[in-house]
Amino acid sequence: MSFNSDMTSDILDAIRAYIAADRTPYAIAIDGEWGVGKTYLVQNAIGDIIDDSNFLYVSLYGLSSIDGIESAIFTSASRLGEDDAGIFSGLLNTASSELTDGVRIGGLGYAVQYGLRKWKKRALDQAKKLTLCFDDIERWQGDIGVCLGYINGLAEHDGTKCILVGDLSKIPESQRTEFQRARTKTVRYVYTLAHSPxxxxxxxxxxxxxxxxxxxxxxxxxxxxxxxxxxxxxxxxxxxxxxxxxxxxxxxxxxxxxxxxxxxxxxxxxxxxxxxxxxxxxxxxxxxxxxxxxxxxxxxxxxxxxxxxxxxxxxxxxxxxxxxxxxxxxxxxxxxxxxxxxxxxxxxxxxxxxxxxxxxxVDFFDNWKAPEPFEYYIDTFKFWYLPDDESKKVFEAVISSVFDEKSITHPGNLLRIADRLTSDIKRGVVDLDFEQAKKGLIKLIDELYDHKKMEYVVTVGERLWSDNYLYSLDILEHVRERNTRYLSERDLSMSASVWSRIKETPDEYLEILDSEENTPLFAAYIQPHDIVSALEALSNSQLFELTRWMGSRVTSARAKSAVDEEHEKALNIASFLEEKYGAIFSVRAGHMKQIARILRNRVTDFDPDYLANTIQPAGEDVR
The missing domain is CATH 1.10.8 (Helicase, Ruva Protein; domain 3)
Structure with a gap:
């Protein structure tokens, strides 16, 4: 029989009733996922119910035999002080012939049983019960039936109060059938520990x-x-x-x-x-x-x-x-x-x-500032918890900042506002025309993109858990399309200026390239000659270093997406170089062919078939 408990006090009440009962020939269990607080409960809260001298905590983690269980019980018990359970604190030094003879014949298990009997007698004399808590049942390494059988013997035959603790869902698959069979006999009640959020x-x-x-x-x-x-x-x-x-x-x-x-x-x-x-x-x-x-x-x-x-x-x-x-x-x-x-x-x-x-x-908190009105607006709970007069002020401030001041220029924030605004119109929260509001938002978004006032953001419109875009999917798709173009135009402009700068100042070529390593550089041209002319402005030593830079770039995790994105257009650069330098044999031509090979293959390994497959040289006889 199982019960779900949202409150620790419910489980404590169940444990209290279990311990107080005269006859309980069974164990009880506390179930719950890892980290929910089961061990904390048994090691701390149960102390309010059971005197420490009558309670032992034993972890089954890594144990696989009855000897292991009894050793763990004995170890736990031997830590008790004289004031709590003197029968155990002096157990190892006792001169009792009954104990020493029994240990010699029956081993450590006999010592545990002897101690438990002695302790149990004292507890009974004081009208208290012995209680054992077996934690980490799911981490038991042996036959689960043996483990539960031993605990059943303690509970049914010795009258010991036994509390099992663990995440029962994590019992190994190979042990599930045996666990269910043994559990039916041993564990009468299972209490699931859970908490309200x-x-x-x-x-x-x-x-x-x-x-x-x-x-x-x-x-x-x-x-x-x-x-x-x-x-x-x-x-x-x-x-x-x-x-x-x-x-x-x-x-x-x-x-x-x-x-x-x-x-x-x-x-x-x-x-x-x-x-x-x-x-x-x-x-x-x-x-x-x-x-x-x-x-x-x-x-x-x-x-x-x-x-x-x-x-x-x-x-x-x-x-x-x-x-x-x-x-x-x-x-x-x-x-x-x-x-x-x-x-x-x-x-x-x-x-x-x-x-x-x-x-x-460093610099992490530089842009942390007091919340803007739109941050309250897009936070469903904050906005919907506000009184009408305050929510109205927030809404008016957001509308003003979006449409009048045009101060919100992050596409993600504008999409969240669009999601909230269209939902509020549909819910009857604000008195605005639905279609006109959407047209106004799209017009604003286009204006920000057209005038290059929108912030540059790589990924926008993620389907976040709080952003459903239920009534603004068309706006979402429009922003995605505009943002893709916006980034491409910027990349093209930036990259094109890179090659112009290299052509004008070839001595600074590596510094210029390093700053744009993660952009699709070799796709930034109107004609392939635009890039080739910049390459031809470099000396042989600079071209050699460029090939090494390109080799590092194609193996860089950071630049991988840019290398993949530029590849189709980069093939045109490779073809241009191969056609122009394929029949020329010199150090300079070799550098140009190596550049073409890296652009084509996106690897730096030597390719013995490259010349034969891609370049048709004139082929002079060597005599």
Whole structure:
């Protein structure tokens, strides 16, 4: 029989009733996922019910035999003081012939049984019961039937109160059938420990080790002012783990205590910081044994987030439930589709290192400021909790900043505003014409792009958990299309100017190229000759160094997306060079052919068939 409990007090009441009962020839169990607080409950809260001298805690982690269990019981019991259970504190030094003879014949198991009998007698004399807590049942390494059979003997035949603790869903598949069979006889009641999200947040913050009272108060205020949103976030990333939450609070507290002004000034950014930290903590704990994974995220530099997510198995076209990725989509989105002004790479450094490094947070808080009205507006819980007069002021301020001042120029923020505004019109919150409002938004967006006043953002319109775009999908697609063109035009303009600058100042070519390494350089031309003429302005020594630079670039993880993006147009440059220099044999021509080969093959390895397959030389006889 199983019960779900949302309150620790319910389970404590059940344990109290179990212990108080005269005859209980069975054990009870506390079930719950890792980190929910089971061990904390039995090691701390149960002390209010059971006197320490009548309670033993035993971990089954790694044990595989009855001898192992009895040794663990004996070890735990021997730690009790004389005042608590003198029968055990002096057990090893006793001169009792009964004990010494029994140990000689029956071994350590006899000593345990002897001690338990003695202790049980004293407990009975005091009208108390012996209680054993067996934790980590899912980590038992032997036959689960043997383990439960031993516990059943204690409960049924010796009258011992036995409490099993563990995550029963993690019992190995090979042991499931035997566990269910043995459990039917041994465990009568299973109580599932779970907490309401509000309680979960409160407990986690309470047990988090934060060295600054002021920092802890900031986090407590963050919870109290954003409880509904934080609850939704916990549900979204499927987090019910007290330990994990406490770790995230501790890390945030460590950062906050060194940057109190920033956390006081910008609670919106502080909330985003906590959410990303929590999601990153969960992700790193999930993949702690994967060195390749940890290495890849440590290299992340806040660019090409979508590219990294895809490498980690993210598929934006798949629903969460149908994703084959071992990493939940929601977790990746919560980390890498982050709030502007929260640098994810610094948080990854914090989470993987486990402590605050000031060097990782240089300039991190420079743009943390008091929340803008639009930040309140796009936060569903904040806006919908406001009184009418305050919400009206926020809405009017947002409309003014969007359409009159045109001060909101980040496409992601404009999309969130569009999502909120169209939803509010449909809900009857604001009195605006739906179609006219959408036309006005699209007109504004086009104006910002046309006049190059829109901020340059690589990825926009992510289907975030809080952004449904239910009534603004057409605006979303329009922004995506305009943003792609906007970035291409900028890249083309920037890259074209790069080749012009190289042609004008060839001595600075490497510095110029280094600054644009991660852009599609070799696709930035109107005619292939535009790039070739810049290459021809370089000396042989410069061309040689250029081929080495290109070789490093094609193997660079950061530049990979740019190399792939430019490849189709880069083939035209390769063909141009091959046609012009294919029949020429000199050091300079060799450099040009090497450049063509790298552009064509995207590798630096020697290709013995390259000349034969791509260049038809005149072929002079050598005599």
């Amino acid at each position: 509000t309680r979960l947040l409160s407990i986690s913050l309470d047990i988090a080790s934060i060295g600054s009272l002021e920092a802890k108060e900031i986090l407590a205020k963050l919870i109290s002012e954003n409880t509904p949103r934080m609850i939704q976030f916990l549900e979204h990333i499927k987090c019910q783990n007290i330990r994990l939450l406490a770790d995230a609070f501790q890390l945030c507290g460590d950062v906050a205590m060194h940057n109190l002004d920033a956390f006081h000034t910008s609670p919106t950014k502080a909330l985003a910081f906590f959410e990303i930290t929590l999601a990153a903590t969960k992700l790193v704990q999930m993949k702690a044994a994967d060195g390749l994974f940890l290495s890849s995220i440590l290299k992340y530099d806040d660019r090409d987030a979508l590219d990294l997510m895809k490498k980690l198995g993210y598929d934006p076209s798949q629903d969460e439930d149908n994703s084959a990725s071992p990493i939940p989509k929601a977790l990746l989105e919560a980390i890498f589709y982050s709030s502007e002004g929260v640098r994810v790479s610094s948080i990854i450094n914090l989470v993987t290192g486990g402590f605050y490094r000031p060097s990782a947070f």
